[in-house]
Amino acid sequence: MKIGVFGGGQLAQMLALAGIPLGLRFVFFDPTPDGCAATLGQHIQADFDDWQQLKLFAKSVDLVTFEFENIPLSAIEFVSKYTRVYPEINTLNVKQDRLLEKQLFQRLGIATPKFIDIQSKNDIHDAAETLGFPFVIKTRFGGYDGKGQWVLKSEEQIAYTWSQIDGLPCIAEQWINFSREVSIIAVQNRNNERVFYDLAENGHNRGILHTTVNRPSDPMALEAQKIICKLLEELNYCGAIALELFECNGQLIANEFAPRVHNSGHWTIEGAATSQFENHLRAILNLPLGSTQHKGQYVMLNFISKIPELPHALSVPNSHFHNYTKQAKPGRKLGHLTVCADQHEDIDNLVFRLKNFFHF
């Protein structure tokens, strides 16, 4: 069985690492020459509008999935003529536009920060009045890891921000003073069998996910599951899906969802009975899903901009090191470390110790 993956980065690599033991083989479609997944299968290096290569890709695999959501819908539509694509295009269509995503949350009764469609400089002034300072402007399309976002703190910043936006479609969002950010990952197969992982609690560094810990029996877990179920049902979803939520005064507020395996689920590779990657593959192949039971308390620490050498990384007891072998760039995720907490140590203390150990 051959799986086609749009994208050849670390998520594609981790999908392949989970799938190869099952006997699956992989073809990666990625315009960049040096995707780290390429070593694990065939790499078709072509642009998303190279119809000939897209057709070749689609016809060489049994089904197609993706590691990131910003693939042109035209490419997905084209490939769908020759093979099945999961998650399906209806989900991507919503996900690619922050406005549609927020409207979906609203329609499903999922609490989300107040938002306003921004089409003119005047709309920003209106947003300031409605939302109050600070508030956030985000581009509707593209943007990740804090890119394409501006936090406005005063009237004076509106003109500058408007010039930065440079005509891109945007939305303004209410600023949420959250006590923590959590994410819930669910997986659903084509028979609507459904599993959830432990709630993950996330720490960020300059807008980029930095740490995740799994929170077994978190008091908000059931609420998060209820919310993500609304998405699973509405989208008739197939595969792994992550939903990022702010907790604020005991309430969960949806930030955004990701229709794919997610960085906050990397701890599941070693920390759960079945990883998010294997379960995503099981789901799109309509196989029985595996147990999501955690094996303990885990910390996942991202290496951003720089990555330690092997002897340094492996000197941490009970750790699993992942080096994506990517060229270092400021703000780029280069790898991660998953550490299983000793039962005698407080997990938050372990996070603190690890950050210090690696000088973050």
Place this chain on the structure above:
Amino acid sequence: MKIGVFGGGQLAQMLALAGIPLGLRFVFFDPTPDGCAATLGQHIQADFDDWQQLKLFAKSVDLVTFEFENIPLSAIEFVSKYTRVYPEINTLNVKQDRLLEKQLFQRLGIATPKFIDIQSKNDIHDAAETLGFPFVIKTRFGGYDGKGQWVLKSEEQIAYTWSQIDGLPCIAEQWINFSREVSIIAVQNRNNERVFYDLAENGHNRGILHTTVNRPSDPMALEAQKIICKLLEELNYCGAIALELFECNGQLIANEFAPRVHNSGHWTIEGAATSQFENHLRAILNLPLGSTQHKGQYVMLNFISKIPELPHALSVPNSHFHNYTKQAKPGRKLGHLTVCADQHEDIDNLVFRLKNFFHF
């Protein structure tokens, strides 16, 4: 960092699956065209006496290891001129000859079945007298999974066996009425840092390993560790090593060792904090070794001659399926399943249930 591996079968594949997340890359040297590891790196398909390709192989990697012990020593010697090879040639030299292996056990005071060097038909008659019936004849070189072995039950079988031996150097071995077969896996790095996994208890089917369970806190574990330490020290060993032992009247009797990752350690992929594969790589790279702590009680079941379809295999709760994608042949290991036991179920009962589920 590039690791060269002699052999491109499932053990090589599992080494690569453990090493790729660490940022390692792999080159496999394997004369056969269809090794399942090939998808995980570069495959040099050449014979073990193709000096040009061997040189190319050696010069393209940082160090070399192997997945099976029957590589011609001449190839290892040749490659050693250009790069380091672990485990080292002194170990392979002993391991490739059952007579030297047994003599090593004897020299180190490791209990082993009585053995006799067989050079003539008369030697077999002498062996019958000394060892009594039944006894075993094994070829000194080659042979695995019960191949190259004859169990002699009576005087009448000597002539036939002698004709089968066909001039191959052999030894005769005392028959051991063991109560169980266990194996111990140790890993030692170049700094002589050393770790051990849980004692594994093995069940066979027609001479081929069929099931393994890890036995946490087994009463014989310390004794097994003491024995394998003698080998580690004598051989100045580097890498993973497995020692198969018979338990007989409360005593451990060494059968054979394998200077490599071992089938009876497959449970460590999901069942131990660090797998035998990752620890073997850490050892040969002289990195700190990882914890060998088990995460529970596991059963590993080999699929021999035939292998179930994905939906069938994955319907087993808490299981991890490994399909080596090899052409099916009678007696060939095609894959395995590792199952974590529910804490309420007796592990031996789980083995029983699994064998029945897959109709073995």
